[in-house]
Amino acid sequence: MITQLQYPERSKIIYPDDNGEPMSDNTEQFRLIVWIKENLELLFARVADVFVAGNLLWYPVEGNNKLAQAPDVLVAFGRPKRYRGSYQQWNEDNIPPQVVFEILSPGNRLTPMIQKFKFYERYGVEEYYLYNPEQVDLTIWQRRDQELEAVESADGWVSPRLGVRFQLSETALEIFGPNGAPFVSFVELAQLREQAELRAEEEQQRAEQEQQRAEQERQRAEQERQRAEQERQRAEQAETLLEQERSRSEALEARLREMGIDPNLL
Structure with missing residues (x-):
């Protein structure tokens, strides 16, 4: 006798809005997340189909509520501004967030960061920005075909998607809008x-x-x-x-x- 496994209906699967992890580990990490997110919100305030969010769970595959990441900041072009408990990609015309930011904190560990990188690479991120405020170090990856490749120099880099420029001083990361005005x-x-x-x-x-x-x-x-x-x-x-x-x-x-x-x- 063959017993068939019973799978829950996809419509009944719950996709939690919270993964139980804090948004940030310290005030500086929180400040940077809010700084980047709010300035990007302001930058695209008049563009109806650019969605910006902070610490929002992204589920790329319908039916799998275990597969998710919550970028510190994500930007999805081609998606309307509206309330979301999570970013469920199959409900977003299958458009993944094209740009993500992560801000490192002392609590970050290598293995989860590698898992995040592989997740972003696999599920369609075009630009991945990883900033370490303690070392004032910015690493940028840009999609080339099916892979995320590191950008040679982050200092002075202009995002193809966002149109913003990144500058590294001795003490801080600076970001400038397309009109040259700094993020504040x-x-x-x-x-x-x-x-x-x-x-x-x-x-x-x-x-x-x-x-x-x-x-x-x-x-x-x-x-x-x-x-x-x-x-x-x-x-x-x-x-x-x-x-x-x-x-x-x-x-x-x-x-x-x-x-x-x-x-x-x-």
């Missing part, structure tokens, strides 16, 4: 916004002061015009009085002559 933290972004708002307020105040000075100049010009008009009117009045006086004098002289009196002898 939330605090730095808030400070930049405050500075921009302050500059805008200062510009508005300067514009208002200029407007006030222009209004004052207009008022002074109007006052000068009014004074000039008053002087002109006074001059016209004086000329009129002088003309009237001249007319009366001429009329008087004419009357005296009619009376036979020479006005020059008076």
